[in-house]
Amino acid sequence: MPAPRLRSRSLRKLYRKVPGGRTAIHFKRRKPKAPHCSNCGAVLKGIPRELPYKMRSMAKTKKRPERPFGGSLCSRCMRLEMIKRARQ
């Protein structure tokens, strides 16, 4: 029986074969939801889906695309926005 704190389903279970031959259950935190475009809601690309402690150790350039609105708008929505601004 796992420890009471591990019995909740907020942790994901990883079945791992251990050197002894038995399969052990490793409990790990779930990864956060993938970020979405604030305009169209599409899943943003170029953003790693990692736990905060890993994101903290990453470089800024590895965490979002290097363009205006990178990390908040998808590329298509950003282009439309730029065209809109140019035509005003």
Next chain:
Amino acid sequence: MIEVGRLVTKIAGRDAGCKAIIVEILDDKYVLLDGETRRRKCNILHIEPLNQKIEIKKNASHEEVAKVLKDIGIETRQTKPKPKTQKSKAKRKTPDQLRVQKEEKRKLRDIFRPKKKEEKAETKEATLEEKAGLVEEKHEHKSEKEEIKPKEKKAAPKKETPKKKE
């Protein structure tokens, strides 16, 4: 719309939203841009032409473009890398310098090591002397014993044998 001197905005990529001038038309797909963006080749699908057109020569230099754009109020991006500041680089030492370095090191060694050596040497000498003395004594004892023992041994059997004979 796409012609040399046309003011455009870049739509895609990290230069998106920057204004630039078409400097040269490379082929039916690509143009050469210069201005707020870097001086670079660009797909015409990635630019949005604006109403303004500026008269410049085809394939004008970056400085010319910068001059023209300054009149409109657009500051160009310096595409050329900045002149490098002279940093002190680790140079290889000449053989003479290496020799001097080695000599200095040796001097330092001489300053620091001999004390330890002397101490060690003294201790070693003392121990050696002691040992030597002991060893000599032991040897002496052994030699004496050895000298004595054989006599005794020799003497003893001689004594025994005659007794038996008697």
